[in-house]
């Protein structure tokens with residue numbers, strides 16, 4: 001199966017969004033007491049971006065400069081910086097399943113040989129949602145899902 005233009009464009013966009021996402025969580029870390037948890041989420045974002053970087057290289061896709069992507073991530077911080085922690089966790093639980101669907105849709109339009117890398121991208125969203133659910137539930141081991149993801 002040859003990659004479609006739509007696939008390549010979406011892949012590039014999602015890579016860029018993860019790079020922005022890293023800055024977003026790092027920025028949020030300055031506004032919450034739970035900064036260590038947000039730093040870990042930032043790490044997960046970078047890990048997810050890195051997982052599809054070989055695909056960008058394979059298709060000669062050039063992301064925009066990191067400084068531009070970071071600026072986009074910084075813009076998003078203000079939307080959530082004043083939320084309460086549990087409110088922010090609820091936002092993740094509510095909103096991120098949509099992202100998960102988008103990643104699954106990307107996988108569905110991808111050539112088979114790209115699936116392994118894309119699966120790592122998709123799974124970071126599963127880990128983030130699981131983390132947020134466990135935070136809301138007061139699970140002291142809520143970081144397990146993020147740490148396990150980073151060890152895969």
Ligand SMILES: [Fe+2]
Pocket residue numbers: 017018021045048124
């Ligand atoms: Fe992400």
